[in-house]
Amino acid sequence: xxxxxxxxxxxxxxxxxxxxxxxxxxxxxxxxxxxxxxxxxxxxxxxxxxxxxxxxxxxxxxxxxxxxxxxxxxxxxxxxxxxxxxxxxxxxxxxxxxxxxxxxxxxxxxxxxxxxxxxxxxxxxxxxxxxxxxxxxxxxxxxxxxxxxxxxxxxxxxxxxxxxxxxxxxxxxxxxxxxxxxxxxxxxxxxxxxxxxxxxxxxxxxxxxxxxxxxxxxxxxxxxxxxxxxxxxxxxxxxxxxxxxxxxxxxxxxxxxxxxxxxxxxxxxxxxxxxxxxxxxxxxxxxxxxxxxxxxxxxxxxxxxxxxxxxxxxxxxxxxxxxxxxxxxxxxxxxxxxx
Amino acid sequence: xxxxxxxxxxxxxxxxxxxxxxxxxxxxxxxxxxxxxxxxxxxxxxxxxxxxxxxxxxxxxxxxxxxxxxxxxxxxxxxxxxxxxxxxxxxxxxxxxxxxxxxxxxxxxxxxxxxxxxxxxxxxxxxxxxxxxxxxxxxxxxxxxxxxxxxxxxxxxxxxxxxxxxxxxxxxxxxxxxxxxxxxxxxxxxxxxxxxxxxxxxxxxxxxxxxxxxxxxxxxxxxxxxxxxxxxxxxxxxxxxxxxxxxxxxxxxxxxxxxxxxxxxxxxxxxxxxxxxxxxxxxxxxxxxxxxxxxxxxxxxxxxxxxxxxxxxxxxxxxxxxxxxxxxxxxxxxxxxxx
Numbered sequence: 229x230x231x232x233x234x235x236x237x238x239x240x241x242x243x244x245x246x247x248x249x250x251x252x253x254x255x256x257x258x259x260x261x262x263x264x265x266x267x268x269x270x271x272x273x274x275x276x277x278x279x280x281x282x283x284x285x286x287x288x289x290x291x292x293x294x295x296x297x298x299x300x301x302x303x304x305x306x307x308x309x310x311x312x313x314x315x316x317x318x319x320x321x322x323x324x325x326x327x328x329x330x331x332x333x334x335x336x337x338x339x340x341x342x343x344x345x346x347x348x349x350x351x352x353x354x355x356x357x358x359x360x361x362x363x364x365x366x367x368x369x370x371x372x373x374x375x376x377x378x379x380x381x382x383x384x385x386x387x388x389x390x391x392x393x394x395x396x397x398x399x400x401x402x403x404x405x406x407x408x409x410x411x412x413x414x415x416x417x418x419x420x421x422x423x424x425x426x427x428x429x430x431x432x433x434x435x436x437x438x439x440x441x442x443x444x445x446x447x448x449x450x451x452x453x454x455x456x457x458x459x460x461x462x463x464x465x466x467x468x469x470x471x472x473x474x475x476x477x478x479x480x481x482x483x484x485x486x487x488x489x490x491x492x493x494x495x496x497x498x499x500x501x502x503x504x505x506x507x508x509x510x511x512x513x514x515x516x517x518x519x520x521x522x523x524x525x526x527x528x529x530x531x532x533x534x535x536x537x538x539x540x541x542x543x544x545x546x547x548x549x550x551x552x553x554x555x556x557x558x559x560x561x562x563x564x565x566x567x
Numbered sequence: 568x569x570x571x572x573x574x575x576x577x578x579x580x581x582x583x584x585x586x587x588x589x590x591x592x593x594x595x596x597x598x599x600x601x602x603x604x605x606x607x608x609x610x611x612x613x614x615x616x617x618x619x620x621x622x623x624x625x626x627x628x629x630x631x632x633x634x635x636x637x638x639x640x641x642x643x644x645x646x647x648x649x650x651x652x653x654x655x656x657x658x659x660x661x662x663x664x665x666x667x668x669x670x671x672x673x674x675x676x677x678x679x680x681x682x683x684x685x686x687x688x689x690x691x692x693x694x695x696x697x698x699x700x701x702x703x704x705x706x707x708x709x710x711x712x713x714x715x716x717x718x719x720x721x722x723x724x725x726x727x728x729x730x731x732x733x734x735x736x737x738x739x740x741x742x743x744x745x746x747x748x749x750x751x752x753x754x755x756x757x758x759x760x761x762x763x764x765x766x767x768x769x770x771x772x773x774x775x776x777x778x779x780x781x782x783x784x785x786x787x788x789x790x791x792x793x794x795x796x797x798x799x800x801x802x803x804x805x806x807x808x809x810x811x812x813x814x815x816x817x818x819x820x821x822x823x824x825x826x827x828x829x830x831x832x833x834x835x836x837x838x839x840x841x842x843x844x845x846x847x848x849x850x851x852x853x854x855x856x857x858x859x860x861x862x863x864x865x866x867x868x869x870x871x872x873x874x875x876x877x878x879x880x881x882x883x884x885x886x887x888x889x890x891x892x893x894x895x896x897x898x899x900x901x902x903x904x905x906x
Contacts, residue, residue: 233674233676234674234676235674235675235676236671236674236675237669237671237673237674237675237678238671240675242701245675245678245701246699246700246701248675248679249678249679249682249699250682250696250699252682252686253686253689253695253696254690254695255695255697256693256694256695257661257662257693257694257695259661259662259717260661260662260695260697262697263662263695263696263697263698264696264697264698264699268698269662269664269697269698271661271662271697271715273612273613273618274612274613279612279618279715281662281664281697281698281713281715282664282698283622283664283665283666283698283700283711283713284666284700285666285667285668285700285702285709285711287668287702287703287704287705287706287709288706289705289706290668290702290703290704290705291702322596322598322599322610323596323598323599323602323608323610323620325608325620325621325622325713326622327622327623327624327711328624329624329626329629329709330576332575332576332577334576335572335573335574335575335576336574336575336576336579336584336587337572337573337574339576339584339588340587340588343588343589343591347591347592350592351593354595354596355595355596356592356593356594356595356596356599356602357589357592357602357603358594358599358601358602358603358608358610358620359602359603359607359608359620359621359622360585360588360589360603361585361622361623361624362581362584362585363624363626363629363630364626364629365626365629366626366628366629366707367626367627367628367706367707367709368705368706370624370626370668370706370709372622372624372666372711372713374620374622374664374711374713376610376618376620376715378598
C-alpha cells in the first residue's frame with residue numbers, strides 16, 4: 229500500500245496509459261491475432277473467419293445520469309455500445325453478455341425496464357444475450373457489456389490501415405448526441421427541486437434521440453459489404469471526431485486534413501448551439517456518444533461511397549509527420565487536439 | 568420514471584431474477600449453443616470445438632475493500648475470477664479483457680501495481696490479455712473481466728448433467744477464503760484510526776492467501792483430461808458450497824446428500840473459527856470466493872478420482888424431488904439453503 233511516487237492519470241493520457249499498463253503482457257495463445265489497441269480483439273476462429281471480442285463499461289454519474297436517462301433507453305444504449313465495437317472492425321455482432329452492479333434499493337420493475345430496452349436492441353441488431361450477472365453495488369449503477377462477433381478474414385478492418393491520400397469518411401452527423409446531453413443537463417438544472425418536472429424539448433427531439441437511443445450502424449457495414457468495399461481503417465465514433473481521428477492517425481502512422489465545411493452537422497445541432505451560445509463545430513469535434521463510424525477508403529472508392537449514400541467524405545489522409553489539421557473555409561489550418 | 572410497483576430484489580432471489588429478466592430474449596444466431604444459466608456461454612467455433620464466453624464484475628465496497636486488499640493481489644484475483652468460469656465448463660481460458668472504472672485520484676503507480684498482479688496471473692494461467700479499457704469512476708473502483716476459452720465438443724461440461732447416484736466432488740478445501748476475509752475485517756476494525764497499522768496474521772497466512780490470491784484450478788481440469796474423465800456437471804465455487812450445489816441441483820433437476828464429516832476444511836479454518844467463536848461448517852457451506860471446483864462424476868469413476876488426488880468425494884446425487892441435505896455424523900439430515 230506504499231505509494232511513494234504519485235503520477236496523476238490525467239498527465240499521462242488514456243492511450244499512453246493503456247499502452248504503459250498493458251505493454252508488458254506477452255501473447256502466448258496461437259489463436260490471439262490482435263489484442264489491445266483496436267475497438268475489439270481479434271481471435272482466430274477457423275480458416276476463413278475471425279472472432280471479434282470487446283468489452284465496455286458504463287458508469288452512473290459518468291456515462292449516464294438516472295435523473296433523465298430512462299432505464300429502457302439505457303438498456304437499449306448498452307447493447308448498441310457493445311455492438312458498435314464489433315461493427316467498427318467491419319464485423320457482425322453475434323453474442324452479448326450484460327453484467328450489472330445494482331443497489332439493493334433498485335426494484336425488480338426498474339430492472340425489467342432496463343432489460344426491455346436491451347431486448348429491443350438485441351432484436352434490432354440480431355444479437356443474442358447469452359450471459360447475465362447481477363451484483364450488489366454500493367456505488368451506483370454499473371453496466372458491463374461484452375460482445376462477440378465474426379468477420380471474414382479478408383474483410384477485417386483495423387485502425388492501422390489508413391494510407392496517404394485515402395479519403396476520410398463519416399456516417400450520419402456529428403455532435404448531436406452531445407447537444408442532446410446538454411439539453412438534458414439544462415432541463416435537469418431548470419427543474420431541479422420542481423415537484424413534477426415537465427420539460428419541453430420541442431424542436432429538439434432529434435438531439436434527444438441521438439443521446440438516449442443511438443443506433444449502431446449495422447446498415448452501413450452491410451452496405452459496404454454489398455458494394456464490395458473494404459475500408460482501409462475504421463473506428464467507432466464514441467469519444468468525438470477529434471479523439472477518434474487522432475487514434476486512426478496514431479495507429480496508421482499518418483496525418484490527416486479534414487475540412488470544416490464538409491463536417492456533417494444536423495440543423496438541430498446548429499439551432500441548439502446558437503440558443504446556448506455554443507460552437508457547433510466544437511460539438512462535432514469533441515462531442516462523444518455519436519456511435520457513427522469513421523473510416524478511410526482508397527481514393528478510387530469515391531464513387532462507390534457516394535452510391536451507398538449517407539456517408540460524408542470530410543477530408544483525406546496525409547503522410548506520417550504532417551500532423552492532423554482542420555482546414556477552415558478560408559484555408560487556415562487548425563491543429564486537431566483532444567480536450 | 569414512474570415506479571408504481573416496487574418489488575424488492577431480495578424477495579425474488581438472484582437465480583429467479585436473472586431468469587425473469589433474460590427469459591424473454593430470443594436466440595437468433597446459429598452459433599449460439601447455450602446462453603444464460605451456466606458459468607460461461609457456449610458458442611460454436613468449428614466442427615470439433617466450442618468457444619466459451621463469460622463476464623464478471625468486481626465492485627469496491629462489495630467484492631473487495633482497498634483498505635486491506637493490495638492492488639497487486641486484486642489484479643491477480645480478477646484474472647483468476649475470469650478464468651475460473653471457463654475452467655468450470657471444463658475448458659481452457661485463452662483470452663481476457665479487463666475494463667476498469669477508476670477515480671481520477673488513482674495514481675498511475677497504483678494502476679501499475681494492479682496490472683503487475685494481472686500479468687502474473689496471466690502468466691500462471693497461460694491466458695492473453697487482449698483488451699483493456701479505462702473509464703473515470705465517481706463511485707469507487709470497478710473491475711470488469713471477460714474471458715474467452717475453448718473446449719472440445721465432447722468434453723464440454725455444464726451444470727445440467729448430474730444424474731442420480733453420481734458422486735459429488737470438490738477440489739481443495741472450503742471456507743478458507745471466507746475466514747481470510749473475516750481476519751482482514753477484524754484487523755481493519757482493530758487498527759481503525761491507528762496511524763501505522765502492523766496487523767499480525769501469524770499462523771493464518773494460509774487463510775489470507777486463499778482470500779487475497781486464490782488459484783484457478785487449471786491443474787484439476789488438466790488432470791481430469793489426462794485421466795480421460797469428463798464430469799457429468801461442474802460449477803465454479805464462487806458463492807459457497809450451499810448456493811453452488813443448489814445451482815447444480817436446479818439445473819440438473821436432482822437432489823443431493825452431502826456428508827458433514829466429508830467436507831474438506833483446513834486446519835487453519837478450524838483454528839480461526841474457534842478463536843472467533845464461529846462455526847467452520849457454516850464457513851464451508853456459505854463462505855464464497857474459494858474458486859475451487861464442485862463437480863459430479865459417475866459412480867464408476869471413484870477410483871479414477873482417488874488416483875488424481877486432491878479431490879474429496881463429499882456425497883452423491885439423489886433423484887429429483889428428494890431435496891438437498893447435509894447429513895450429520897449421527898445421521899440427521901439438515902436441509903441445505905442459501906443465506
